[in-house]
Amino acid sequence: SAVISQKPSRDICQRGTSLTIQCQVDSQVTMMFWYRQQPGQSLTLIATANQGSEATYESGFVIDKFPISRPNLTFSTLTVSNMSPEDSSIYLCSAEGQGNTGELFFGEGSRLTVL
Amino acid sequence: QKEVEQNSGPLSVPEGAIASLNCTYSDRGSQSFFWYRQYSGKSPELIMFIYSNGDKEDGRFTAQLNKASQYVSLLIRDSQPSDSATYLCAGGGAWGNEKLTFGTGTRLTIIP
Numbered sequence: 306s307a308v309i310s311q312k313p314s315r316d317i318c319q320r321g322t323s324l325t326i327q328c329q330v331d332s333q334v335t336m337m338f339w340y341r342q343q344p345g346q347s348l349t350l351i352a353t354a355n356q357g358s359e360a361t362y363e364s365g366f367v368i369d370k371f372p373i374s375r376p377n378l379t380f381s382t383l384t385v386s387n388m389s390p391e392d393s394s395i396y397l398c399s400a401e402g403q404g405n406t407g408e409l410f411f412g413e414g415s416r417l418t419v420l
Numbered sequence: 421q422k423e424v425e426q427n428s429g430p431l432s433v434p435e436g437a438i439a440s441l442n443c444t445y446s447d448r449g450s451q452s453f454f455w456y457r458q459y460s461g462k463s464p465e466l467i468m469f470i471y472s473n474g475d476k477e478d479g480r481f482t483a484q485l486n487k488a489s490q491y492v493s494l495l496i497r498d499s500q501p502s503d504s505a506t507y508l509c510a511g512g513g514a515w516g517n518e519k520l521t522f523g524t525g526t527r528l529t530i531i532p
Contacts, residue, residue, distance in 0.1 A: 347524045347525050397463055411464050411465070414463045
């Protein structure tokens with residue numbers, strides 16, 4: 306398994322501001338994934354972050370709104386830009402396990418509330 | 421568009437009984453399937469994965485896969501109150517090669 310640390314665990318933000326979420330994995334991983342989970346909903350993939358290349362965004366998510374960095378094989382950041390109340394959600398970082406069996410392990414999540 | 425559907429729930433099961441959670445998927449190319457458990461306010465944790473048709477057992481948990489019917493299920497035997505959580509089904513491509521698509525989840529409550 307992979308141990309994934311995320312911070313902040315929660316934050317309350319003002320409309321129009323931006324917040325960066327950090328994700329640290331305890332081992333080197335090729336791909337990291339950022340998910341959003343809105344209240345009572347399942348997980349929606351925002352983007353896939355590979356080291357050394359630009360992140361790949363899913364339909365409905367754009368780089369200007371959710372810029373992602375992946376400077377090395379153990380770390381990634383997701384920025385939620387120009388926030389609005391609709392961005393209030395839990396943001397989850399994930400990475401594949403070491404066994405190459407496709408399963409994902411998740412960080413504890415960052416709960417953002419935008420006022 | 422790839423979709424993963426789960427029985428909507430919520431599902432209530434008496435303690436000690438078998439809980440049955442079901443999932444169907446639309447993409448015949450999906451190769452790998454995962455069951456996650458998510459306690460309220462916590463992140464998802466992996467319970468089991470299955471790739472081959474048939475049953476896979478791990479303790480009180482059994483995953484079942486039927487690729488012809490595009491159907492995945494999770495059985496929890498001897499249900500315990502600690503099993504009360506939301507269970508997420510996810511489908512993916514070949515090993516490690518594709519992102520996972522998650523279902524909407526089924527909330528399970530075990531009644532003491």
